[in-house]
Amino acid sequence: MRRRWIAAGLLLMAVGGCALRPPLGRSRPDLAALLSFDGHPLTFAHTYTDGQVGPFSIGETRASARKRLLALPLLDQDRPQLTGGAPVWSIALPARSGSYSVYNVTFRDERVASVEAFSSVFAGL
Incomplete structure (x- = not known):
């Protein structure tokens, strides 16, 4: 009987975790990865087209995104892409869990689209 309760609890955690991933991934992709059991386990990737995602706001200008990023602990390899007009930035930022979260930012008409x-969990291994 105890095993059934444990199995039911684990199943509930897995289903609840999968449902919470997209909202949680807006601010903590590293935690959303820990709740991922389908597709690619312990990996989270989701594209957002509205609202706030990490340090970015959909619709903000390239200049304001650049200014905000320059105040964050960027990797040296990510800094050069901020000076150009590339349609996509790929920025890795340290997460509170000790890993890195990668944000692929797409611009349209000089605004975050x-x-x-x-x-x-396996990145960098």
Whole structure:
């Protein structure tokens, strides 16, 4: 009987975790990755087209996104892409869990059009 309760609890956690991933991934892709059991386990990737995603706001200008990013602990390899007019930035930012969250920021008409948030427990291994 105890095993059934444990199995039911684990199933409930898995289903609840899968349902919470997209909202949680807006601010903590690293935690959303820990709740991922389908597709690619322990990996989270989701593209957002509205609202706030990590340090970005959909619709904000390239200049304001650049200014905000320059105040964050960017990797040296990510800094050069901020000076150009590339249609997509791929920025890795440290997460509170100790890993990195990667944000692929797509611009349209010099404004943030979408942001893909990505994190994997296995990244860097």
